[in-house]
Amino acid sequence: MTGAALLRNLKRKLNGWVALSVMGAFLALLPSLYILLGLFAHTNENWQHIQEYMLLDYALQSLWLVLGTGACTIIVGVSLAWLVAAYDFPLRRFFAFAFVLPLAIPPYIAAYTYGNMLSYTGSIQTFLRNSLGWTLDQRYFDIMSMKGAIFIFTLFLFPYVYLITKTFLEKQSAAFIENARLLGKNSIHIFFRIVLPLSQAAIAGGASLVAFEVLNDFGVTNHFGIQSFTTAIFKTWFGMYDVDSAIRLAAWLMSLIIGIFVVERLVRKRKKFSSPTNRVTPLRRRKLTGLPMYAALCFCMLIVSLSFFIPVVQLSVWATWTYEEVLNERFVQLLTNTLSISVVSITLLMLLAVTVANVIRYSRTSVFAMVMTRLISMGYSIPGAVLSIGVLAVMISLDKELGPLYVWLGFPEGKLVLSMSLFMLVFAYIIRFLAVGFNAVEAGFEKTGNRYAEAARMLGMGMTRTFFKVDLPLIKGAVITGFILVFMEIVKELPLTLLLRPFNFETLATKAYQYASDEQIQQASIPSLFIIAVGIISVYFYHWVGERQAK
Amino acid sequence: MSFFQLENVTFGYGTGSGPVLRNFSLRMEQGEIVGILGSSGCGKSTLLRLIAGLEAPAGGRIRIGERVLVDERQFVEPEHRGVGMIFQDYALFPHLTVEQNILFGLHRLPKKEREVRLREMLALVQMEGFGKRYPHELSGGQQQRVAFARALAPRPAILLMDEPFSNLDADLKQKIREELKTLLRAAHITTILVTHDREDAETICDRIIRMAR
Numbered sequence: 001m002t003g004a005a006l007l008r009n010l011k012r013k014l015n016g017w018v019a020l021s022v023m024g025a026f027l028a029l030l031p032s033l034y035i036l037l038g039l040f041a042h043t044n045e046n047w048q049h050i051q052e053y054m055l056l057d058y059a060l061q062s063l064w065l066v067l068g069t070g071a072c073t074i075i076v077g078v079s080l081a082w083l084v085a086a087y088d089f090p091l092r093r094f095f096a097f098a099f100v101l102p103l104a105i106p107p108y109i110a111a112y113t114y115g116n117m118l119s120y121t122g123s124i125q126t127f128l129r130n131s132l133g134w135t136l137d138q139r140y141f142d143i144m145s146m147k148g149a150i151f152i153f154t155l156f157l158f159p160y161v162y163l164i165t166k167t168f169l170e171k172q173s174a175a176f177i178e179n180a181r182l183l184g185k186n187s188i189h190i191f192f193r194i195v196l197p198l199s200q201a202a203i204a205g206g207a208s209l210v211a212f213e214v215l216n217d218f219g220v221t222n223h224f225g226i227q228s229f230t231t232a233i234f235k236t237w238f239g240m241y242d243v244d245s246a247i248r249l250a251a252w253l254m255s256l257i258i259g260i261f262v263v264e265r266l267v268r269k270r271k272k273f274s275s276p277t278n279r280v281t282p283l284r285r286r287k288l289t290g291l292p293m294y295a296a297l298c299f300c301m302l303i304v305s306l307s308f309f310i311p312v313v314q315l316s317v318w319a320t321w322t323y324e325e326v327l328n329e330r331f332v333q334l335l336t337n338t339l340s341i342s343v344v345s346i347t348l349l350m351l352l353a354v355t356v357a358n359v360i361r362y363s364r365t366s367v368f369a370m371v372m373t374r375l376i377s378m379g380y381s382i383p384g385a386v387l388s389i390g391v392l393a394v395m396i397s398l399d400k401e402l403g404p405l406y407v408w409l410g411f412p413e414g415k416l417v418l419s420m421s422l423f424m425l426v427f428a429y430i431i432r433f434l435a436v437g438f439n440a441v442e443a444g445f446e447k448t449g450n451r452y453a454e455a456a457r458m459l460g461m462g463m464t465r466t467f468f469k470v471d472l473p474l475i476k477g478a479v480i481t482g483f484i485l486v487f488m489e490i491v492k493e494l495p496l497t498l499l500l501r502p503f504n505f506e507t508l509a510t511k512a513y514q515y516a517s518d519e520q521i522q523q524a525s526i527p528s529l530f531i532i533a534v535g536i537i538s539v540y541f542y543h544w545v546g547e548r549q550a551k
Numbered sequence: 552m553s554f555f556q557l558e559n560v561t562f563g564y565g566t567g568s569g570p571v572l573r574n575f576s577l578r579m580e581q582g583e584i585v586g587i588l589g590s591s592g593c594g595k596s597t598l599l600r601l602i603a604g605l606e607a608p609a610g611g612r613i614r615i616g617e618r619v620l621v622d623e624r625q626f627v628e629p630e631h632r633g634v635g636m637i638f639q640d641y642a643l644f645p646h647l648t649v650e651q652n653i654l655f656g657l658h659r660l661p662k663k664e665r666e667v668r669l670r671e672m673l674a675l676v677q678m679e680g681f682g683k684r685y686p687h688e689l690s691g692g693q694q695q696r697v698a699f700a701r702a703l704a705p706r707p708a709i710l711l712m713d714e715p716f717s718n719l720d721a722d723l724k725q726k727i728r729e730e731l732k733t734l735l736r737a738a739h740i741t742t743i744l745v746t747h748d749r750e751d752a753e754t755i756c757d758r759i760i761r762m763a764r
Contacts (some may be wrong), residue, residue: 004624005623008623009607010608171727422724451640454629455603456644457629457630458629458630458634459601459635459656459705460631460656460658469655
């Protein structure tokens with residue numbers, strides 16, 4: 001291609017949409033850049049201390065958490081996915097949905113609920129003592145440990161593995177499994193020799209999501225007193241007031257995440273099995289009878305109770321004890337805070353998500369599109385604590401740059417405007433959850449295809465008018481889905497909100513956390529139930545959209 | 552000088568795969584109906600996308616009359632080309648009625664003229680009385696007629712048709728082919744029709760060009 005043609009193509013492709021997308025992607029990259037720069041900064045004494053006595057511990061604890069949770073979620077998630085996808089038994093449809101419900105309960109809420117239930121004065125031990133007269137060894141009830149944390153994470157994160165694996169099995173595996181059945185293989189053989197190897201990519205995808213969630217967590221590990229990377233970042237930041245060392249820790253954690261990312265890619269690389277034909281035959285389910293049926297029912301019942309009904313019932317009981325004390329004007333303020341910051345963040349986020357998706361849809365395989373997608377999705381795999389440090393660093397240096405402007409506007413010298421305001425939190429939410437909104441919108445664009453937009457261009461409408469007259473009405477559903485999913489994420493997000501909120505700005509999540517860490521677990525139940533309710537609505541909506549698409 | 556001209560147009564999708572079109576040239580007179588015949592993958596749909604402005608050629612020139620649509624230095628966006636196109640699956644906007652679909656391309660006309668042109672187009676394709684329907688409430692043949700009306704309404708200089716019969720039942724095809732032929736003659740519009748079916752091209756077109764891979 002000649003230089004003139006290159007210039008022509010550049011001119012053709014540069015417009016407001018592209019400029020806005022590139023700017024958004026750059027902003028999304030900025031905090032990560034700041035953090036990685038932290039690796040090259042000078043170290044201080046604190047860091048020497050951290051490196052010598054603590055770093056290895058943090059790394060090992062985080063590693064054990066990730067590995068333990070990963071293994072357990074794979075066992076639970078894959079076996080449930082296989083059960084639901086390949087067999088028919090009573091209540092199957094109910095379970096298929098109920099296994100997604102744990103996603104509505106943030107692990108930190110589950111952690112303090114179970115933590116309290118299993119304590120000496122909690123409902124379980126009280127019941128055993130008073131009604132049955134048993135006083136058992138406290139060791140049996142020790143949930144405030146590594147094992148306990150893995151237990152909690154497994155129960156409330158397995159749906160990621162379950163969902164992805166189930167979708168894969170239902171849509172992709174029928175031909176292989178039916179062939180194996182015809183070849184006379186028994187169920188156990190099929191599961192281990194066909195299902196597991198086939199769904200490797202799906203399982204790896206789900207498990208890496210679980211790993212990101214575990215590394216993102218602050219609430220569970222902090223409540224259970226585990227020294228993970230994230231809690232360590234909090235401690236160096238708020239305990240030692242050493243932002244530099246916190247950034248350095250964050251940089252190490254981010255390197256770990258990038259490592260997981262690469263491993264997942266490598267596992268997936270050549271293992272992306274899908275049938276070569278486009279014809280999708282759904283898997284025919286086998287009816288379970290007799291003992292296997294009862295075993296399946298019991299297993300499903302157990303998981304659903306532990307991962308949803310027991311904590312929700314316990315929280316509801318606590319709520320009846322405390323609602324008079326908790327539900328007051330301050331609580332209304334809490335709701336308004338949560339709602340308004342969510343709506344503002346989501347609106348901006350969806351604008352950016354739609355813009356980028358609209359730009360890259362015409363050249364999905366180009367380098368530009370791939371880079372944009374990566375940048376947009378990056379925030380979701382960065383733990384909240386890490387991201388918030390990056391955002392803080394960006395905002396502080398922005399404040400320094402803008403200092404003269406502030407003085408000119410009448411603020412006192414050295415005033416931090418951005419880094420003390422809600423703007424910072426909104427900015428962080430957008431980067432963190434951009435991927436969620438973007439994926440929803442992109443799915444919408446993929447479903448409608450480009451031909452309507454192309455038809456509109458041929459009829460004399462520019463890109464912008466085409467978007468408002470044709471694209472937006474057609475992807476409306478996808479935009480709403482994105483809105484709801486991001487809403488759920490923001491409402492339950494804890495570490496980001498805790499670290500970046502302005503002084504005295506409380507949301508449902510921070511209030512629930514505050515009650516719980518002040519040993520006022522019963523009071524925490526009401527904000528927690530609100531968060532769970534939002535989660536259930538989103539999960540139900542998501543499920544409903546999925547079912548409708550399946551039809 | 553001919554009315555419509557492609558000179559040495561070259562195009563390839565991405566690197567690695569060779570060019571789909573190499574130095575393709577074509578001249579057409581006003582009102583001429585040219586059929587482009589070839590098996591799938593020979594680049595005939597790409598040719599239409601290049602004329603429409605949905606892809607940019609790596610080299611060559613396309614012009615209508617005196618006006619250059621694309622060459623080394625300039626690129627006219629599809630919305631400013633004055634080219635009409637009927638897509639393979641018609642791409643009628645599912646959220647708009649037949650009337651709204653046809654009016655869609657008339658936004659540059661004054662309000663009154665829009666209404667007049669709409670009536671004209673509905674009459675041309677004999678779809679009066681269907682104006683308030685949505686695309687999914689129409690048969691395949693009716694959808695095609697609406698797509699035709701929608702593409703012609705803004706009076707494009709040239710009309711492109713991509714496999715116009717591929718979505719129709721075989722027994723319907725013969726009838727619609729004749730219909731379309733009459734419509735095209737009545738509208739007296741310069742047309743390029745792309746198809747893989749020799750009979751389609753022979754029934755409708757003045758001239759047939761065969762493309763090989």
